[in-house]
Amino acid sequence: MAKKYITTAIPYMNGDPHIGHAIDYCLGDVCARYYTLRGNEVRLQAGTDEHGNKIFNKAKEVGVSVQEFVDEKTETFKNFIEKLGVSYTDFVRTTDPEHMKRVQEIWKKLEKHIYRAKYQGWYCTGCERFITDKEYEENGGICPDHNKSYERLEEENYYFRISDFKDRILEAITSGEMKILPDFREKEIIKLLKESPDVSVSRPISQLTWGVPIPGDESQVTYVWIDALSNYLTVLGYPDEDISEWWPAAAQFVGKDILRFHAIIWPAMLLGLGLPLPKTIVSHGMILADGQKMSKSVGNVINPIEVVEKYGLDAFRYYFLRHIDTFSDSNFTWQRFSDAYNNELANDLGNLVQRLSTLAMKNNISIEETEYEFTKEYNELMEKFYFSKALDYVWVRIQELNKRIDAEKPWSLAKNGETEKLQKCLKNLISDLLANAKMLEPFLPASSEKIFEIFRGSITSPETPLFPKG
């Protein structure tokens, strides 16, 4: 049995779960369920990124210990993931001692590509961060948030020599060894890669305490990259365990905002460790509310849990996997959501199940259980991660069934006593429905299972509709 490893991005624990995280999880989950149904052994990783100043400060602000703070946040995220029906198998926290120990080992393995250097730049003591020269000019040398002049500051950091790997990464991308989806993002990355500088991978402990200490240098702490990106490996047990059965990952799902780190710094790290590169990095878009970025200050934030509670988990998954494009930014509006729910889930699919189960019941039809195979077209779309297109494809087939019922008029056959013809007609319709239900399983696991239950053994028409209308 082939093994497939799928990863999702680990959210930073300074905020609460939101729709962007939900999309990432759902995509990973669909992919995992699909591979499982194809007969693969699948591991789906999820996790949390818990180090850094922002978290440290936030905990102080709330007045709890940092560990308490991240423990609680992680629980919140775990609950969130479970409410979305994500079938993850592994969970990693960057504050986990095991992870931290492994990060230090990874650091040591990368040491020949790491050097110490001074960084000089404009710094805001209010923001506690360096700003770019451009930002400095734009703000006229004064921080707009703190109304303070920027200071010229020098800091010594460790740097990771990306330039050691650029050629190799470029080659991997162009040869298809590491595919970046969608194509237009791949183009973007190729351009960015060429001008990518080395990255700073540490901070002096005076600046940052909440992180993984650098082995052999107590004055410095690892900065986000090596700590967070390593999670994909440490959760598998690297470097203590042999991970060759699982690594390279079949697919890594990330938001477009963090693609560059995953397509440049991350591959460089892997090459430095002598590990193969992930087969695919899938970058998804952002979800907009009425064409606008969601933000708390604008007050247009869509809470995924609210959608789930109002319409059900499968409805949420359906909408966000079909009408939110897998790769580009898409809009969410409650109007479009409820249109899709009523027209597609309730009318097209729900009602189809209802009419076929009633017809079968009235005419004493029973169906033998068989294994339903995915069609070639469906597999092609799924393997390319065109999830929204795969759902479109299945939906056309569902709508065709409604047309066929009208064309074949089983109720007339019953009236005319054409029993044999009727039996054949209904059995065909039902088994085609079940074949489609199978292809819906990665997307709508609960509804797919319900459909199979309805048509299993002696067929019963469901008492409550699959997708009730409010």
Added chain:
RNA sequence: CGAGGGGUAGAGCAGUCCGGUAGCUCGUUUGGCUCAUAACCAAAAGGUCGUUGGUUCAAAUCCAACCCCCUCAACCA
């Protein structure tokens, strides 16, 4: 300045690579059916395909210029 995406019926989108008098879903209107969650099926109305120019027998599709919208822009995830 730069880079990426986009501008096609009231709305949301496909079609653009490989040119051939525009297609899907929703909405609207009309008709049909009765197995069904007032669901389903059929049909109709509705578009100078961002602008201008070019290539061609023929352009949403190729070329050039321009306009508008969105996103990203280097250690702050």
